[in-house]
Amino acid sequence: MSQLETQTHHKDHKTSEHNPMSNTSASAAEKIMQQARAIQPQVGALTLAERASFMAKLRKVVLDQQDVIIDTIQKDTGKSRFDALVAEIFAVLDYIEFLEKSGPKILAPEKVPTPIVLFPKKSRIYYEPLGVVLAIVPWNYPFYTGLIPCITGFMAGNAVILKPSEFTPLQGLMESLFYKAEFHPHWIQVVYGDGKMGSDLINARPNKIFFTGGTETGKRIMKQAADFLIPVGLELGGKDPMVVFNDANVERATSGAMWGGFCNAGQTCTSVERCYVQSGVYDEFVEKMTEKTKRLTLGTDKDGNSDIGHITTDDQRKKITVQVNDALARGAKQLTGENWDKTSKYIPPIVMVDVPNDSIMMQEETFGPVVPIIKFETEDEAIRLANDSEYGLSASVWGGDKAQVERVARAIVTGNVSVNNVMVTQGNSHLPFGGVKASGFGRTKGSIGVRAFTAPKSVIFDGNNGKIEPNWHPYTSKKYGMFRNVTRYVFSGGVLNLLKAGLTAVKMEIYASKIGKNGR
Ligand code: NAD
Numbered sequence: 425m426s427q428l429e430t431q432t433h434h435k436d437h438k439t440s441e442h443n444p445m446s447n448t449s450a451s452a453a454e455k456i457m458q459q460a461r462a463i464q465p466q467v468g469a470l471t472l473a474e475r476a477s478f479m480a481k482l483r484k485v486v487l488d489q490q491d492v493i494i495d496t497i498q499k500d501t502g503k504s505r506f507d508a509l510v511a512e513i514f515a516v517l518d519y520i521e522f523l524e525k526s527g528p529k530i531l532a533p534e535k536v537p538t539p540i541v542l543f544p545k546k547s548r549i550y551y552e553p554l555g556v557v558l559a560i561v562p563w564n565y566p567f568y569t570g571l572i573p574c575i576t577g578f579m580a581g582n583a584v585i586l587k588p589s590e591f592t593p594l595q596g597l598m599e600s601l602f603y604k605a606e607f608h609p610h611w612i613q614v615v616y617g618d619g620k621m622g623s624d625l626i627n628a629r630p631n632k633i634f635f636t637g638g639t640e641t642g643k644r645i646m647k648q649a650a651d652f653l654i655p656v657g658l659e660l661g662g663k664d665p666m667v668v669f670n671d672a673n674v675e676r677a678t679s680g681a682m683w684g685g686f687c688n689a690g691q692t693c694t695s696v697e698r699c700y701v702q703s704g705v706y707d708e709f710v711e712k713m714t715e716k717t718k719r720l721t722l723g724t725d726k727d728g729n730s731d732i733g734h735i736t737t738d739d740q741r742k743k744i745t746v747q748v749n750d751a752l753a754r755g756a757k758q759l760t761g762e763n764w765d766k767t768s769k770y771i772p773p774i775v776m777v778d779v780p781n782d783s784i785m786m787q788e789e790t791f792g793p794v795v796p797i798i799k800f801e802t803e804d805e806a807i808r809l810a811n812d813s814e815y816g817l818s819a820s821v822w823g824g825d826k827a828q829v830e831r832v833a834r835a836i837v838t839g840n841v842s843v844n845n846v847m848v849t850q851g852n853s854h855l856p857f858g859g860v861k862a863s864g865f866g867r868t869k870g871s872i873g874v875r876a877f878t879a880p881k882s883v884i885f886d887g888n889n890g891k892i893e894p895n896w897h898p899y900t901s902k903k904y905g906m907f908r909n910v911t912r913y914v915f916s917g918g919v920l921n922l923l924k925a926g927l928t929a930v931k932m933e934i935y936a937s938k939i940g941k942n943g944r
Contacts, residue, residue, distance in 0.1 A: 442862030450624040451726040457628035460556040460583035463610040468553045468581040472528035479524035481605040500592040512567040522853035527579045530871045546885045551878040553581030555631030562637040563589035564691040580877035590618040647696035657866030661789040661848040665810035666696045669823030670704035674821040677822045678712040684846035685795035686773040694818035701796045704801045714759045747785040807835045817863035820846045892940030894932045906932040
């Protein structure tokens, strides 16, 4: 085993607490990239069934190791045990199983129709690996956001380099799981460091960058990638609206708003950041939400009995403090969590009303356990308010009128909508996930998201015979006339025209082959 192999491949994640890669320079990033490039043909040569079998092994390892994984996640992030179980372990297992079962079908060579004028050729799409995929990921769901691009990239035949957030490295954990699942250490390598390391890895020219994180960082990464024409997938921030109509079930909607706003201490890219409630149920909604929110508990115990953990970084605590103070200074009212001293990273869930639209809280991503509730009157107003944001990651719409909720779900400019539920689209691995506007572009999960880690190659197979194509040289006015007729018949529609097209095409082919061999 080479020195770098030893550095990136840890048998037991306890042995990796001091990681020699943490001071890695640009030249080490280059070295990691070379290792990835060298191994990639080996990954690409595995059959889809073989790659799927590694998913099966990984699924068993994750299931087996779930307590160790949750302990590490809790240590790095401070989230509640239940949050770690649901959104990191369960969600990851579901996606691994999806890749194991559906990956081979999604990535298999695809037959597509061949138009009649190209008869009898055959058309195929091959979903080829891109090469080396670089995944740069954030701290809010370090296990989930890290593992998803790694295993999708691998399943598509790529070598992968993962750069976790410097705040939640989960030191040695991923390597340990991949080792236990019998992955070669260079198939998926983990490199620790901050933004500088991410940037050095981009300079080493991966074949795709899959970035999850803040919008400003996403812009920087895209600019850097542009110099090398590296394709990027960007999963960025959100300011997700929740729209509640008068005929919604208020009991369910308030519990949904609480979970959507406060799970993971609000540090979810798709968390409920703005809650718009129609005037007929506004008072009841605010009252119920306030009452239920006051019953939520804070803690990071190991028995899964606390609702909300603490904020992961102190910078995030400061941002939330600024937003709450700004809203209060502009006349907003805080209905819960008034006992927070603004210095603790344990932030009690905060419900706010009368928050003005021009406040920081309504304009920028909060990424904390804060839900502002805003009253609206009409459907048009709700749509206008929901769309009044530079972001477009996710949304939820609540109500009993099926036509109305569907109309509003269609009208909100966003990547995902849950109807009478919240953040549930992420719960189905068959659905693509991603945003529009400042929330980024590109998709993960679903067949679209899996194929996003491939280079689709289009191939047409023709016969090895003496036939000369009608559109090849030499050109003559007779052939021009025939081609003109075929064009008219093919695109005029109707069975008769199609028959005429077929007949003329056959004549044209015979003529084209004759003049192709003998000259005009
Ligand atoms: P961040 O943008 O600060 O950092 C994300 C990653 O980028 C980290 O690994 C960091 O080291 C790296 N990085 C920073 N500067 C870099 C550079 N110049 N070049 C290369 N890499 C660089 O984000 P964060 O604070 O860790 O995460 C919070 C943000 O992530 C929020 O905005 C949240 O909405 C977003 N997020 C989005 C999704 C999604 O799927 N859309 C999911 C989770 C989080």
